[in-house]
Amino acid sequence: MSTAPAWAPNVREADPEVTGRPGRLPEEFWSARPIFQHIRQAAHSEGCSGDVLFYSSLARLSGMISHHYRAVTGIGGRASLNIFSAIVGASGAGKSTGSSLTRALMPALDEDFRDGLPVGSGEGIAEAFMGTVEEPTGEVIQRGKNVGDPVMRRVRKQVRHNAYFYVDEGQTIAKLGERSGSVLGETLRRAAVGETLGQTNASEERTRYVPAGSYSLGLLVGFQPSTAVPVLADASTGTPQRFLWGWADDPSIPDTPPQWPGPLAMHPGQRRLDEPRDITFPMRVRTMLWEEKVARNRGELEVPELDGHAGLIKVKVAAILALLDNRDGVTEDDWALAEMVWAASCGVRDHLVERARREAEAERQRQDDAKVLQAVREHEAKADAELAVERVARLVRRHASQVGGITFGELNRRVASRDRPNLRKAIDLAEARDWVFEEGDRLCVKTD
Numbered sequence: 001m002s003t004a005p006a007w008a009p010n011v012r013e014a015d016p017e018v019t020g021r022p023g024r025l026p027e028e029f030w031s032a033r034p035i036f037q038h039i040r041q042a043a044h045s046e047g048c049s050g051d052v053l054f055y056s057s058l059a060r061l062s063g064m065i066s067h068h069y070r071a072v073t074g075i076g077g078r079a080s081l082n083i084f085s086a087i088v089g090a091s092g093a094g095k096s097t098g099s100s101l102t103r104a105l106m107p108a109l110d111e112d113f114r115d116g117l118p119v120g121s122g123e124g125i126a127e128a129f130m131g132t133v134e135e136p137t138g139e140v141i142q143r144g145k146n147v148g149d150p151v152m153r154r155v156r157k158q159v160r161h162n163a164y165f166y167v168d169e170g171q172t173i174a175k176l177g178e179r180s181g182s183v184l185g186e187t188l189r190r191a192a193v194g195e196t197l198g199q200t201n202a203s204e205e206r207t208r209y210v211p212a213g214s215y216s217l218g219l220l221v222g223f224q225p226s227t228a229v230p231v232l233a234d235a236s237t238g239t240p241q242r243f244l245w246g247w248a249d250d251p252s253i254p255d256t257p258p259q260w261p262g263p264l265a266m267h268p269g270q271r272r273l274d275e276p277r278d279i280t281f282p283m284r285v286r287t288m289l290w291e292e293k294v295a296r297n298r299g300e301l302e303v304p305e306l307d308g309h310a311g312l313i314k315v316k317v318a319a320i321l322a323l324l325d326n327r328d329g330v331t332e333d334d335w336a337l338a339e340m341v342w343a344a345s346c347g348v349r350d351h352l353v354e355r356a357r358r359e360a361e362a363e364r365q366r367q368d369d370a371k372v373l374q375a376v377r378e379h380e381a382k383a384d385a386e387l388a389v390e391r392v393a394r395l396v397r398r399h400a401s402q403v404g405g406i407t408f409g410e411l412n413r414r415v416a417s418r419d420r421p422n423l424r425k426a427i428d429l430a431e432a433r434d435w436v437f438e439e440g441d442r443l444c445v446k447t448d
Contacts, residue, residue, distance in 0.1 A: 021247070021347075021351050022347035022348075022350075022351060023245070023246070023247055023344055023345070023346075023347030023348035023349075023350075023351055024051055024246075024247060024250070024251075024344060024347075025050070025051050025054065025246075025340065025341065025344045026340060026344070028340070029337060029340045029341070029344075030050065032333075032337055033325070033337075035264070035324055035325070036054070038261050038264065039053055039054050039057060039105065040053070040054075041258050041259075041260075041261045042101060042104075042105050042260065042261050043098070043101065043250075044250075044252075044253050044254060044257060044258050045257050045258050045259060045260040045261070046097065046101055046257070046260070047253060047257060048097040048098060048101055048250075048253075049098070049246075049247070049248055049249060049250030049253070050250055050252065050253075051246045051247060051250060051344075052087050052095065052097065052098035052246060052248055052250070053097075053098045053101050053102060053105070054246075055085040055086075055087060055098065055220070055244055055246040056085060056087070056098030056099050056101070056102045056220050057098075057102045057105065057106060058083050058085055058218075058244065058317065058320060059083050059084065059085040059164065059218040059219055059220040060099070060102045060103075060106065060115075060116075060164045060218050060220065060269075061083075061102075061106060061218065061267065061268065061269050061320060061324075062081050062082050062083035062216060062217070062218040062316070062320060063082070063113075063162055063163050063164035063165070063216050063217050063218030063219075064106070064108055064110075064113055064115075064162055064164060064216065064218070064268075064269030065081060065162075065216055065268050065269050065271070065320075065323065066161075066162075066216065066271060066272055066273040066277070067080075067161045067162070067213065067214055067215050067216045068273040068274075068275060068276045068277050069081055069216075069268075069273070069277050069279060069319070069323065070213070070276060070277070070278060070279065071278075071279045071281070071315050071316065071319045071330075072278045072279065072280055072281070073281050073285070073286050073289050073315055074286045074289070074290060075286075075289055075290060075293055075311075078213070078276070078278065079193070079194070079312065079315055079316070080193060080194025080213065080216070080316075081216065081279075081316050081319050081320055082191060082192055082193070082194055082216060082217045082218060082219075082316070083218055083219075083244065083313075083316050083317070083320070084188075084192055084218070084219040084220075084221070084242050084243045084244065085218075085219070085220050085221070085243065085244045085245075085246065086170065086220075086221050086222075086223055086228065086231075086243040086244065086245050086246070087220065087221070087222050087223065087246050087247075087248050088222075088223045088224070088225055088228050088245060088246070088247055088248060088348060088352065089222075089223075089224070089225075089247060089248020089249055090224060090225070090248075091224060095168070095222035095223075095248045096166075096168050096222060098220070099116060099166045099220055103115065103116070104263060105263055105264060106263065106264055106267045106269055107263055108269060109269075109270050110162060110272070112159075112160045112162070113160075113162045113163070113164070114128050114160065114162065114163035114164065115164050116164060116165075116166045117163060117164070117165045117166070118165070118166070118167065119165050119167050119184070119219075121183075121184055122183035122184040122185075122186065122187030122188070123183065123187075123199060123208065125163075125165070125184075125187050125188070125191060125197065125217075126187065126197040126198040126199065126208040126210050127208060128160075128163045128165075129158050129159070129160050129161065129163065129197070129210045129214075129215055130156060130157070130158060130159065130208050130210070131156070131157070131158075131159030131160065132154050132155065132156050132159075133154070133155055133157060133159060134152040134153065134154055134155070135152065135153060135155050136150040136151065136152055137150070137151045137152065137153050138150075138151075139151040156207065156208075157209075158209065158210050158211070158214060158215075161214060161215050161216060162215070162216050162217075163215070163216075163217050163218075164217070164218045164219075164220075165217070165218070165219045165220070166219075166220045166221075167219070167220070167221045167222065168222050169222055169223075169224070169227065170221045170222060170223035170224075170227050170228060170231060183199070185237060185239060188219070188239065188242070189237070189238055189239060189242060191217050191219070192219075192242035193242075193312070194212055194213060194215070194217075195212050196209070196210065196211055196212045197210040197215070198210050221243070222248075225352060225355065228245075228352050229352055229355065229356040229359070232306070232349065232352055232353055232356065233356060235305045235306050236305070238308065238309075240306060240349070241305070241306055241307070241308045241309040242309055242313075243345075244313065244317070244341065244342075244345045245345045245346075245348035245349045245352070246344070246345065246348055247348055266326070267324065268320070268323035268324060268326075277328060278328070279319045279322060279323070279328055279329065279330060280328070280329045280330065281315070281318070281329075281330045281335075282330065282331065282332055282335065284332070285318075285330070285332075285335050289311050289315070292311060293311075306349060306353070307346075310342060313342060313345075314335070314338045314339060314341075314342050315338075317337075317338040317341050317342070318330045318334040318335050318337070318338035319334075321334045321337055321338060322334045385422070388419070388422050389422050389425045389426050389429055390426075390429070391419075392415065392419045392422045392423060392425075392426035393426040393427070393429040393430040393433070393435070395415065395419070395426070396411065396423075396426050396427055396430045396435075396436060396443065397430050397435040397436055397445060399411055399414055399415075399443075400430075400435075400436045400443040400444055400445045401445040404442070404444075405439065405442040405443050405444035405445070406442060406443055407441050407442050407443075408441055408442075408443065409441075411423070411443060427443065434446050
C-alpha cells in the first residue's frame with residue numbers, strides 16, 4: 001500500500017542511494033554544542049536542511065565578521081577567514097532557503113554590509129567594496145564665503161570591508177567564467193584566500209583596488225548534481241578545492257516542525273574591531289600543519305588534487321567555530337569539529353566525483369556500443385548491397401541471353417527502379433565472371 005501523503009499522490013519513495021549517501025554532518029557534530037542545535041532547530045522549523053543552514057551561515061558569517069580577524073598558524077602569515085560553501089541538490093530541494101534563513105538567524109547590524117549580492121563578473125566582486133569619497137587636495141579655497149576651507153576632490157577607493165555573495169545556480173558561474181576576457185575564476189580563487197582584488201585600468205573610474213587583508217567575503221553557491229560535476233572536474237584551476245560541499249536534503253527533518261528558536265542573541269558578525277585580532281591555534285595543530293607543509297614542499301608527500309586546501313579550510317572553519325563560542329583561540333575541540341565538517345564535505349565531493357566517474361564510464365560504454373552497432377549495420381548493409389549486386393548481375397545475364405543480346409537502354413528499362421542504382425556494378429560483376437561481354441551498345445552472353 002502506498003504511504004504517499006494525500007497532497008502528493010504521485011510521489012515516489014526516496015532512493016535508498018540518496019538517503020544513505022555519505023557527506024551529511026553526523027549527529028555527533030550537532031550534539032556537540034548548543035549553538036549547533038540552535039542552527040539545526042532553526043532550519044527544521046522551516047522544513048530546511050540543517051546542513052544547508054550551517055554551511056550557509058558559515059559562508060555569510062565569514063563575509064560579515066571584521067576583516068581584522070585573522071588566523072595565525074605559523075604558516076603563510078595571517079590567513080583570512082573567507083569561506084565558500086556549495087550546496088548540492090535537485091531543483092526545488094531548498095538550496096536557497098538557507099541563504100534567506102541565515103539572515104533571520106544572524107541579523108547584520110552594519111548597514112554597509114553587502115548582504116546576498118549576486119555574482120556577475122570578477123570586476124563586480126571587487127566593485128562591491130568600492131565607492132566614491134571626498135578627500136582634501138592639500139589646497140585651500142582662496143575666495144568666497146568658504147575661503148580657507150580645504151579644496152576637496154572626489155576619489156574612488158575602497159569604502160567597505162564586508163560582503164556576502166549568493167548564487168542560486170552554480171552553472172551561472174561556469175558560464176560567466178567562459179566569457180572571453182572573464183576574470184571571474186581568478187577573482188574567486190583570490191578572494192577565497194583573501195588576496196588583493198581589482199583591476200588597473202587607464203581610466204580612474206574603472207580602476208579597482210582592494211588590498212589583501214582589507215576585506216571579508218563569503219560565497220554560497222547552489223548546484224544541481226549535473227552542474228556540480230563539471231566544476232569538480234576542473235580541479236586543475238584550483239576552484240573546487242576552495243569550497244565546502246553539502247547536500248540540500250536532510251532525512252532528519254521531523255514530521256512536526258519544531259518551534260523557531262529565534263535569532264542568535266550574539267554572534268561574531270556583530271563585533272567590530274579597530275585593529276588586527278589574531279586567532280591562535282593549539283601547538284599540536286600548528287606543528288601538524290607545519291610538518292605537512294614541509295613534507296609537501298620537499299616532495300615527500302603527495303596530496304590528492306582536491307585536497308590541496310584541506311588544511312586551510314579546516315583552519316578557517318575552526319576559527320569561526322571558536323568565534324561562535326566567543327573565543328579568539330582555537331581549541332582541540334574546535335579543530336576536531338572542523339575535521340568533522342571537512343570529512344562531511346569530502347563525502348559529498350567524493351560522491352559527486354564517483355558519480356561523474358560512473359556517468360563517464362556509462363557514456364564511454366554507450367559510445368562503444370554505438371560504434372559496434374554502427375559497424376554491424378555497415379557490415380550488414382555491405383552484405384545486403386553485395387547480394388543485391390549479385391542478384392541484378394544474374395538478371396543482366398538473363399536479359400542478355402536473348403538472341404542478339406540487349407542494348408543498354410533496353411536493359412535499363414527492363415530492370416526495376418529499385419535495382420537501377422546497382423546496375424552498373426552488376427554489369428561489371430557479370431563481365432568479371434565472364435557471363436557477358438560488351439559489343440558496341442549491346443550486352444551479349446558469353447558462350448563456351
